[in-house]
Amino acid sequence: MNHTPAADQGPPALRLASTGTLTHGLPVAEVLGASTLHGARLVAxxxxxxxxxxxxxVMEVPDVLAWVKPNELLLTTGYPLRGTPQSLPGLVAGLDERGLAALAVKLGRYLDALPDAMLAEADRRGFPVILLPxxxxxxxxxxQVLTDILNRQAAVxxxxxxxxxxxxxxxxxxxxxQEIVDEVALLLEVAVVVLDAERRTLAGAGPAEHVEAMRRGRAGEPEAGFLAVPVVAGGFDHGRIIAYGPPGALGPADQSILxxxxxxxxxxxxxxQAVAAVESKYRADFLRDVLSGRAGGADRIVAHCAGFGWDLDRPVVAVVAELDGRAGAAPGTGGEGGRGPEERAAQERLAAAWTTAARRHDPGAAVVSFAHEVVAVVAGDGGRGGDGAGAADGGPAQAVxxxxxxxxxxxPAGRRTFSTGISRPAPGPSALPEAYEQAAKAVRVGRQLHGDGARAHFDQLGVYRLLSLVSDPAExxxxxxxxxxxxxxxxEPELVDLRRTLGVLLETNLNVAETARRLHFHYNTLRYRIGKLERLLGPFTEDAHLRLNLTLALHVLRMRGI
Structure with a gap:
């Protein structure tokens, strides 16, 4: 017969996710203090x-293991085991493995004594064995015990x-x-923090050293008393709320409060998040209008941006950051473009990183996230630091x-990189559309020339800058x-290979020996190829103007897709 103080399907706040049982009860030590157990002895x-x-x-059958449940106190007179006392050590092991709380035995009628092997096994497992009066x-x-448990649960x-x-x-x-953690910390008399999914502290209260321990991720040390509960809404994990104090400061009853x-x-x-999403979309829509020249006059733009905390009434530069490893999209288009959850999460992390960096270096900077890029407008000092390949010096934009x-x-989630493009300084809001186009071209040309993770200034693009300014790609x-x-x-692979040979020849200023070394060709083989190229293209080894045209054409091909 099984006795439980409440149905198995209790309120969610009172149930352990791991076992599905009620989380509140009485420790074995408190059960031994009940008046009906006066004279009971703990023997192991x-x-x-x-x-x-x-x-x-109550144990009524020998095969009781099939009927017991976790956190039970099992009572027995030993009647089911009267003929096989040697099985008692195995019984202790089986009960412990099934998570029972303790075994209480009444001796005298069916069992005269408990075997030493049984008591030794109980001591080894830390499984309480009690002799009843x-x-x-x-x-x-x-x-009495069920009443005490019910009273405890009612109080909780x-x-x-x-x-x-x-x-x-x-x-x-x-x-x-902050007000929530203040209240919980006061009630539990311990430190309480709320961490987001990135383990950043959103709010904290309580002793400073305990809050710092949780912020640094040390709240889970075995010698420390702590409770942690996920903050979940709409199926999304928003982080953790953690209570942390000295050992013994927190008990099972505090789990429900947390x-x-x-x-x-x-x-x-x-x-x-809902409010932030609306505000973020409003800011993004307005900056998109500014970057497309649809936001009105400079005075209106400056006044409107001041309400967002943006300072555009100064020389600024536009910066565009795009995730690498993704099919390109037109800048500022705004559509979701079929992005998956991982892509959206990466875009959100990129926006958060730029927002944090901009606040540290330029509190008046504007940072918004469009569908496939992050755009920042930061202070511009005319600096052109950087080599276009990612190592850069000087300028607020470069520091951000x-x-x-x-x-x-x-x-820790993934090894994504992003490329960055920086515009020329814009004297005011009216010049931002042009600056944005420059930054968008710089990020795409920089990635094409230097690979993923490139950081390019528009003025560093050289001939590619001039080619990118041609308005008609058909030309x-x-x-x-x-x-x-x-x-x-x-x-045709053969023609592609010849084009590569031409490119290296032009890069080495027609140095045949150096070109042959780079391409791993025999000298005579390269001479043969040069003759074939001149039959296709003309006497470029003698005509400097033709070499210039060929170089430009190869540069245009290198910019393919930009």
């Missing part, structure tokens, strides 16, 4: 006195509901995460870009076809 397993009793059961009935034990429920009402009232009165606090914190986080790259690289394509002829296509 003292290390397990902290095990929690949540239900009671002869003058107490099982029904008295069941009634009452306290939890009181805390829940207090926390909800905080939110209804406009309070946020779960209620996590529920209320999830509501606050969800509300904050370096720190954003460092912050983005710290995230560039026609120039390539007219200049390179059959070498302009990619269909």
């Amino acid at each position: 397993g003292r290390a397990g006195l902290g095990r929690v009793v949540q239900r009671l059961n 002869d003058d107490v009935g099982f029904d008295d034990i069941l009634n 429920l009452a306290r939890t509901e009181e805390v829940h009402r207090a926390l909800v009232q905080i939110v209804l009165c406009g309070g946020g995460l 779960e209620r606090a996590a529920l209320v914190a999830a509501l606050v986080v969800t509300k904050q 870009a370096r720190e954003a790259a460092a912050l983005f690289a710290e995230h 560039l394509h026609a120039f390539v076809r007219e200049t390179l002829g059959a070498l302009a296509g990619d269909d």
Whole structure:
């Protein structure tokens, strides 16, 4: 017969996710203090006195292991085992493996004594074995212990509901995460923090050294007392709320309070995210209008941006950052473009890194995230630092870009990189559309020339800058076809190989020996190829103007897709 103080399907706030059982009960040590157990003796397993009793059961059959449940106190007279006392050590092992709290035995009628092997096994496992007094009935034990458990659960429920009402009232009165952790820390008399999914501290209260320990991720040390509950809303993990104090400061009853606090914190986080999403879209839409020249006059733009904390009434530069390893999209288009969850998460991390870096170096900077790029408008001093390949010096934009790259690289989820383009200084808001186009061209040309992770200034692009300013791509394509002829296509591998030979020849200023060394050709083989190239293209070894045209055509091909 199994006795439990409540149905298995209890309130979610009172259930352990791992076992599905009620989390509140009485430690074995407290059960031994019940009046009906006066005279009971603990004969083994003292290390397990902290095990929690949540239900009671009476052993009536030898194969009781099939019927027991975790956190039970099992009572027996030994009748089912009267003929096989040698099986008692195995019984202890089986009960412990099934998570029982303790075994209480009444001797005299069916068992004269408990075997030493049984007691030794109980001590080894820390499984309490209790000898019951002869003058107490099982029904008295069941009634009193179950009543004590119910009273404990009722008290915990009452306290939890009181805390829940207090926390909800905080939110209804406009309070946020800080007010929630202040209240919980006061109730539990320990430190409490809320961490986001990136383990950044959103709010904290309590002793400074404990808050710092949780911030640094040391709250899970075995010698420290702590509880952690996920903050989940809408199926998304928003972080953790953690209570942390000296060993023994937190008990199982405090779990429910922390779960209620996590529920209320999830509501606050969800509300904050909804508000932030609306505000972010509003800011992004306005900056998109500024960058496209649709936002009105400079005075209106400056006044409107001041409400966002942006200072555009000064010389600024536009910066565009794009994730690498993704099919390109037109800048500022804004559509989601079928991005998956991982791509959206990476874009959000990129925006967060740029926002944090910009605030540190330029509090008046504007940073917004479009669908496939992050755009920042930061202070411009005319500096042109950087080599276009990622190593850069000087200028606020370069400093922000370096720190954003460092912050983005710290995230453990994936090894993504991003490329950055920086415009010329713009004297005011009216020049921002042109600056934005320059930054967008710089990021794409820089990636094409230097690979993923490039950081390029528009003025560093050299001839590519001039080519990128040609408004009609068809003219560039026609120039390539007219200049390179059959070498302009990619269909025939032999012609593609000849084009590569031409490129190296031009790079070495027609140094045949150096070109042969780079391409691993025999000198005579290269001479043969040069003759073939001149039959296709003309006497470029003698005509400097033709060499210039060929060089430009190859540069245009290198910019393909930009």
